[in-house]
Amino acid sequence: GQSLEQPSEVTAVEGAIVQINCTYQTSGFYGLSWYQQHDGGAPTFLSYNALDGLEETGRFSSFLSRSDSYGYLLLQELQMKDSASYFCAVVGKLIFGQGTTLQVKP
Amino acid sequence: GAGVSQTPSNKVTEKGKYVELRCDPISGHTALYWYRQSLGQGPEFLIYFQGTGAADDSGLPNDRFFAVRPEGSVSTLKIQRTERGDSAMYLCASSLTATKSSTDTQYFGPGTRLTVL
Numbered sequence: 451g452q453s454l455e456q457p458s459e460v461t462a463v464e465g466a467i468v469q470i471n472c473t474y475q476t477s478g479f480y481g482l483s484w485y486q487q488h489d490g491g492a493p494t495f496l497s498y499n500a501l502d503g504l505e506e507t508g509r510f511s512s513f514l515s516r517s518d519s520y521g522y523l524l525l526q527e528l529q530m531k532d533s534a535s536y537f538c539a540v541v542g543k544l545i546f547g548q549g550t551t552l553q554v555k556p
Numbered sequence: 557g558a559g560v561s562q563t564p565s566n567k568v569t570e571k572g573k574y575v576e577l578r579c580d581p582i583s584g585h586t587a588l589y590w591y592r593q594s595l596g597q598g599p600e601f602l603i604y605f606q607g608t609g610a611a612d613d614s615g616l617p618n619d620r621f622f623a624v625r626p627e628g629s630v631s632t633l634k635i636q637r638t639e640r641g642d643s644a645m646y647l648c649a650s651s652l653t654a655t656k657s658s659t660d661t662q663y664f665g666p667g668t669r670l671t672v673l
Contacts, residue, residue, distance in 0.1 A: 454598075492560075492647065492664035493599065537598050544589065544615075546598035 452476040454547035470523045472538035481541040482521045560665035577633040581650030591647040
């Protein structure tokens with residue numbers, strides 16, 4: 451079958467760094483995307499990896515290892531507004547993970 | 557338009573009724589996607605359009621669900637004989653290009669929260 455696995459919850463403090471992992475099992479893989487969704491809001495695009503390695507966009511970075519079917523989202527200098535759900539998604543299959551709820555504490 | 561819009565924002569209906577959910581994509585976006593999201597879950601793919609045609613409807617749960625995009629812009633998701641299990645947030649997204657393998661960003665609308673009593 452096709453699936454993505456993410457931790458359900460992560461807690462961190464303001465100013466810290468947090469990593470949200472995603473492992474996937476799918477055929478026809480084109481890349482891994484990450485989306486952020488605040489409570490009651492729509493998912494918004496954060497990052498995309500088609501090739502192995504690290505992609506950096508400001509405080510957010512995303513990493514992909516195709517040989518390990520694994521990726522992660524790295525959030526640095528955490529702010530309270532980063533409290534949200536984060537989803538990894540397989541491009542090409544339109545499959546989303548179950549989401550990781552990040553709670554940032556003061 | 558400036559972003560993807562969806563109407564209504566909330567819809568409450570009774571079991572057995574018919575509902576229509578509307579999505580207005582970003583102007584010029586050829587690809588349009590429908591997802592369903594239950595509380596605490598990720599978006600679940602339903603169907604996606606390239607232009608006017610449904611390129612992949614493999615996510616539609618059963619024949620009570622149907623979607624159209626007659627002019628390649630606005631899309632309507634139609635649900636017949638609604639059931640309580642259909643209650644969820646229905647999200648629409650659009651992207652510039654028209655392939656499922658595209659790296660183009662999907663822009664999501666605010667969703668329609670459907671409640672079936």
